[in-house]
Amino acid sequence: MFFPTMALFRSTPQHIQRCSRSISSRANLLARQNLPARATLTAQQSRAYRKQQHLLRSLLFLTAAGSLATLSNYYLQNNGRLLRTTHAESPEQEENPLVFEASRKQPGLSKEENRDLISSQHHQVKRSWENPGLYAWGSNTGRVVAPDRPEDAVVKTPRRISWFDGMLLRDVKLDRKFGAAINEQGDLVQWGTAYKPELRAPEVTLKGKDLVRLSISRDRILALGGNGKVYSISVSAEEQLAGNKPSEASWVPFWTWRSDISYRTIEPKGLGYREKVSAIDSGLEHAILLTSKGRVFSMASASDAFPNRGQLGVPGLTWVTRPEGAFDQPHEISTLNGFPIAQVACGDYHTLVLDTSGRVFSWGDNASGQLGFDFNSESTIIDAPSLLPTGRLYMGTSQVPLITSVAAGGSNSYITVEATRVASPNDDSNDARTKRMLGRVTADTFAFGTGIYGQLGNGRWTHMQYSPTKIPILSGLFEYDERTNRTVPIRLAHLSVGSTHAAAVMRNITYLSATERTSSDDTNWGADIVFWGGNESYQLGIGKRNNVPSPVYLQPLDAEAEVKRSRKSSGSKEEHRFHLTPRAMAKLGDGRWKSVEQRVECGRGVTAVYSGT
Known part of the structure; x- marks a missing residue:
């Protein structure tokens, strides 16, 4: 059975929709490949074949729907940015990194x-x-x-x-x-x-008072x-x-x-x-x-x-x-x-x-x-x-x-x-x-x-x-008093x-x-x-x-x-x-x-x- 991987998808909703259509097409193809010759089927075999075909399509469509939901949720949580590859990437650099102020003390001073x-x-x-x-x-x-x-x-x-x-x-x-x-x-x-x-x-004017x-x-x-x-x-x-x-x-x-x-x-x-x-x-x-x-x-x-x-x-x-x-x-x-x-x-x-x-x-x-x-x-x-x-x-x-x-x-x-x-x-x-x-x-x-x-x-x-x-x-106005540990x-x-x-x-x-x-x-x-x-x-x-x-x-x-x-x-x-x-x-x-x-x-x-x- 086919399961799509993250590497197949890009970072836009249009690509997710294309992926959904591809999964549906693959399910129909697999169903046709397992179809036996209709002339040789008996009535019992025909009923069994239809059940098998129905089960197969259900499983494929459930797989496709689950994959689509997973990708959509991932897309929303990451603000529309999906990973292009499965390997880990280095974290992005912060725009405003934390900078500590240098000490103002100077050597040689009291x-x-x-x-x-x-x-x-x-x-x-x-x-x-x-x-x-x-x-x-x-x-x-x-x-x-x-x-x-x-x-x-x-x-x-x-x-x-x-x-x-x-x-x-x-x-x-x-x-x-x-x-x-x-x-x-x-x-x-x-x-x-x-x-x-x-x-x-x-x-000085008035004194001594x-x-x-x-x-x-x-x-x-x-x-x-x-x-x-x-x-x-x-x-x-x-x-x-x-x-x-x-x-x-x-x-x-x-x-x-x-x-x-x-x-x-x-x-x-x-x-x-x-x-x-x-x-x-x-x-x-x-x-x-x-x-x-x-x-x-x-x-x-x-x-x-x-x-x-x-x-x-x-x-x-x-x-x-x-x-x-x-x-x-x-x-x-x-x-x-x-x-x-x-x-x-x-x-x-x-x-x-x-x-x-x-x-x-x-x-x-x-x-x-x-x-x-x-x-x-x-x-x-x-x-x-x-x-x-x-x-x-x-x-x-x-x-x-x-x-x-x-x-x-x-x-x-x-x-x-x-x-x-x-x-x-x-x-x-x-x-x-x-x-x-x-x-x-x-x-x-x-x-x-x-x-x-x-x-x-x-x-x-x-x-x-x-x-x-x-x-x-x-x-x-309030402030914290460290001596009494109270506001x-x-x-x-x-x-x-x-x-x-x-x-x-x-x-x-x-x-x-x-x-x-x-x-x-x-x-x-x-x-x-x-x-x-x-x-x-x-x-x-x-x-x-x-x-x-x-x-x-x-x-x-x-x-x-x-x-x-x-x-x-x-x-x-x-x-x-x-x-x-x-x-x-x-x-x-x-x-x-x-x-x-x-x-x-x-x-x-x-x-x-x-x-x-």
């Missing part, structure tokens, strides 16, 4: 030098410790980001302000026309044209001392010298003197035993004071305008109805009594507070939806704290939200949320995936307010957003919000333990940081002027040094992204061991990254 070559992040961490200071970029019309270069209207990418080289700072706040910082000794540092029009370097936090309004600086005292200082050096200079006292009895500059001391009334101001924040015309017992006070913070958009949080309080005394005296927001507040945040004309139970209250101007409430045609102002309805954000998702932080700036507000997966009536109790998901925490970030410059971070250009909208790139959510460590742009520092897993005793492949790495929003003055630091509606990475602060390092290690320019160094005990360039971290500050058309203590 362990630390090779670490710098193989890891950009390790190099950035090392430089932040060896060369602490302040980088700034954005608008320079007020000589804030480059005080020694008044000819530069803008600074497109991060640039060091040399006056701060080697310094650790407690806090920094920036406006387009003035800057303020607290040095390591707790003294106030000021610069910019609003301070002194022709000044080319920062100057052990300042720890700063906040700025339109024309005044609020500084919080370590003892809870709040100081209000004019931005202008001229007003500081011309104003009333208070008397200073010493620990030595009867020894007093006049302050070098004019300032005011802000003291909320009715503070309890050991209660003091623990946090401050401010908008253009108002400021919020938070005490150690969770009470909230509001005050006017500018000398040229009294708050009139409800941002004080006291219904009916205006310039005309204010009580006797200083115009900037603090007023307790009694509506929040019974809700111990943990955080406060101010935009230009609105306020958000977060209590210890994760509830958010907002008040002030809602013209762009920055309070998180629907538009009211009768009034865009809410002059009393109102509870933000955050429960509806996860309605129908089997998740319970908890607000963990608030941030605000300009006409925008932001909240971070931890949503925990709980049991649902629709869940299958026997489903393994459902059991694994119970208790899982997802970290999300929401934005609301104006988005015409991309401040919402959701990839859209929106004039007004009255309900919180999720920032996709900053939500639902953990990536939360936000800090949100800094300027007038039209923002920056987010991620609380991703970092590593700062590479030492001389560990492997040369053991390198340090920091926290991811992204920027988005308005970029009219290059305040995003990307080197271009276009606004960015979605969070983006920045190149390393010292980009030129990074290019040289890349060319040394690989012979070509490589693109790396900026990572912020988290807090750690580190040896500085001057030999001191200090607890230090890098921080970001977004202001009004300007941005800074500095070494904080």
